[in-house]
Amino acid sequence: MEIRSTFYVKPKSSPEREDFNGRLALKNAAPLWNVLGTIVPREPQTRTVPAIWRYDELRPLLMEAGRLITAEEAERRVVILENPGLRGESRITQSLYAGLQLILPGEVARTHRHTAAALRLVIEGQGAYTAVDGERTTMHPGDFILTPSWAYHDHGNPGNTPVVWMDGLDIPIVNMFDSGFAEHHPDTMQPVSKDEGDSQSRYGSNLLPIEYTPQRKSSPLFAYPYARSRETLDRLHRGGPLHPSHGIKLQFANPATGGYPMPTIGAFLQFLPRGFRGLPYRSTDATVFHVIEGCGNSQVGKTSLSWQARDIFVVPSWNAVTHEATEDVVLFSFSDRPVQKALGLWRELEGATT
Ligand code: GTQ
Numbered sequence: 001m002e003i004r005s006t007f008y009v010k011p012k013s014s015p016e017r018e019d020f021n022g023r024l025a026l027k028n029a030a031p032l033w034n035v036l037g038t039i040v041p042r043e044p045q046t047r048t049v050p051a052i053w054r055y056d057e058l059r060p061l062l063m064e065a066g067r068l069i070t071a072e073e074a075e076r077r078v079v080i081l082e083n084p085g086l087r088g089e090s091r092i093t094q095s096l097y098a099g100l101q102l103i104l105p106g107e108v109a110r111t112h113r114h115t116a117a118a119l120r121l122v123i124e125g126q127g128a129y130t131a132v133d134g135e136r137t138t139m140h141p142g143d144f145i146l147t148p149s150w151a152y153h154d155h156g157n158p159g160n161t162p163v164v165w166m167d168g169l170d171i172p173i174v175n176m177f178d179s180g181f182a183e184h185h186p187d188t189m190q191p192v193s194k195d196e197g198d199s200q201s202r203y204g205s206n207l208l209p210i211e212y213t214p215q216r217k218s219s220p221l222f223a224y225p226y227a228r229s230r231e232t233l234d235r236l237h238r239g240g241p242l243h244p245s246h247g248i249k250l251q252f253a254n255p256a257t258g259g260y261p262m263p264t265i266g267a268f269l270q271f272l273p274r275g276f277r278g279l280p281y282r283s284t285d286a287t288v289f290h291v292i293e294g295c296g297n298s299q300v301g302k303t304s305l306s307w308q309a310r311d312i313f314v315v316p317s318w319n320a321v322t323h324e325a326t327e328d329v330v331l332f333s334f335s336d337r338p339v340q341k342a343l344g345l346w347r348e349l350e351g352a353t354t
Pocket of ligand 1: 076078098099101114118153167169
């Protein structure tokens with residue numbers, strides 16, 4: 001580790017000190033002075049590295065998975081996106097999991113629930129649904145869909161095209177606390193008890209049921225349709241102004257609280273007009289980006305990532321990111337920002353200074 005990155009310099013070793021450390025080890029103990037600079041860093045020292053998953057490269061493999069295993073056998077047919085710095089850990093950042101889920105025509109992914117919360121960002125295909133709390137939501141590309149912690153959910157594809165979406169879950173956070181539970185629903189497909197659009201009309205029209213009290217910590221709105229958010233981005237772009245780093249950037253909101261859609265995951269949508277060259281920005285929430293439209297390039301720390309529609313890339317904690325758009329671009333992103341803010345840990349910095 002570079003000296004610059006630690007506020008504390010490890011003391012020199014000596015035979016006497018090594019001998020002492022050895023005797024500590026026998027008692028399941030260790031000297032703080034050898035690890036202090038690592039466990040209490042001067043600034044975030046992450047194993048998460050800047051990385052990109054190109055959809056064109058992964059799609060054929062996902063379709064191959066479709067021939068290799070059924071959704072029924074797999075429970076969820078998902079290719080996990082693993083950060084190259086965190087291989088084997090089923091995570092895309094230190095705190096978040098991401099994957100690509102495929103559901104073929106005629107398939108169902110049976111009803112279950114777990115303490116981990118999930119988001120979906122639909123990538124391709126038409127006609128599949130996710131059901132939560134007795135309500136089915138039809139998925140369209142770009143739609144942002146929630147599956148709150150401990151909510152029964154099943155997916156199905158009654159249409160005639162393969163449907164793929166990105167899953168984002170807080171699995172590493174839940175497992176850090178060793179608080180994971182999961183169970184099946186007795187029914188493969190949960191009973192449908194509400195009309196499609198029920199949560200949209202109850203909570204998604206700038207109205208709430210009178211004296212509404214939130215029933216859970218997540219948004220009561222299960223789906224944020226892309227058509228509506230895209231129109232909003234378009235209007236804001238015409239109205240300006242553009243943020244020097246983010247372009248037009250919005251956060252998805254829980255309409256009952258104004259807060260984040262889920263207690264553990266924040267989600268964002270941004271528009272970068274063709275020719276946009278942003279200024280550097282850094283924050284402590286490692287962020288997963290998904291390109292909904294357009295193509296461009298992001299400088300992430302020392303790494304340059306060029307991306308196009310449907311790709312997914314990661315900006316690790318405290319890495320300066322600079323976005324450039326070669327076409328009109330729409331980026332979806334998600335991070336653990338709500339957790340960091342709840343704990344008073346979140347920081348951001350505009351500018352490239354290290
Ligand atoms: O759709 O319920 O990517 O339970 C990982 C675990 C998706 C899901 C994942 C899951 C799901």
